Amino acid sequence: MSDYTKIADTGNGIVTLLKDALVPELLNSPDQVGLCSPEDHGDFAVGVWLYDVREDTSIQAHEMTNIGRNTQRYPSTYLTLHYMITLYLQSDLKYRAPQEHQIFGRIIQALRDNAAMDPDSFTPVEGIEGATIRIQLQNLEMEEKLRLWTVPNSAYRTSLFYTAGPVEIRSTRKRTVKRVREIDYRFTGKETGKMEG
Numbered sequence: 610m611s612d613y614t615k616i617a618d619t620g621n622g623i624v625t626l627l628k629d630a631l632v633p634e635l636l637n638s639p640d641q642v643g644l645c646s647p648e649d650h651g652d653f654a655v656g657v658w659l660y661d662v663r664e665d666t667s668i669q670a671h672e673m674t675n676i677g678r679n680t681q682r683y684p685s686t687y688l689t690l691h692y693m694i695t696l697y698l699q700s701d702l703k704y705r706a707p708q709e710h711q712i713f714g715r716i717i718q719a720l721r722d723n724a725a726m727d728p729d730s731f732t733p734v735e736g737i738e739g740a741t742i743r744i745q746l747q748n749l750e751m752e753e754k755l756r757l758w759t760v761p762n763s764a765y766r767t768s769l770f771y772t773a774g775p776v777e778i779r780s781t782r783k784r785t786v787k788r789v790r791e792i793d794y795r796f797t798g799k800e801t802g803k804m805e806g
Contacts, residue, residue, distance in 0.1 A: 612777070619726070622742075626719060627655060627694075636654055644659070647693070647758060648760045653697055654696065655695075657694050658693045662691070668775055687776065688774060688776045690773045691770070693768045724744050724745070744771055
């Protein structure tokens with residue numbers, strides 16, 4: 610697996626988790642959940658939109674990584690991914706709001722219960738310790754939510770905002786290094802001359 614796919618893999622992992630949580634109890638088909646923007650959501654009932662990607666500055670990766678006896682890889686980049694989850698239900702108006710509230714509740718429950726993702730398989734793991742991708746609900750002000758809603762001439766839809774990270778993108782740059790093969794422990798000392806009076 611190429612490391613540059615990890616942004617896409619993280620989004621697909623979240624979508625898979627939501628499909629498992631919502632189908633068939635609250636949605637009829639897994640095809641109703643997918644990655645999309647609010648402006649172009651197609652037939653999705655639940656859209657997951659990656660609206661921002663930021664470097665995780667809490668992780669300072671400066672060390673080279675040994676990947677063989679004579680090869681080192683340059684430091685990785687660590688990212689925090691920002692997602693907006695929005696509902697686009699087409700059900701009858703009198704049933705739509707209660708159904709949306711149930712789906713929101715199930716999404717919050719599922720993402721809290723599966724708040725850590727394996728960075729290699731992009732599936733939920735127990736606990737959030739170690740090298741895992743952590744999924745966290747964000748408390749944004751209403752002004753910021755409205756700013757992120759980029760659909761012209763369309764009223765803001767209630768949405769959930771999450772971050773996922775750190776997501777590691779490994780460098781493809783490598784360097785060859787020479788290992789120490791032997792150490793010479795010989796010491797040379799100066800002879801002390803005798804002074805004649």
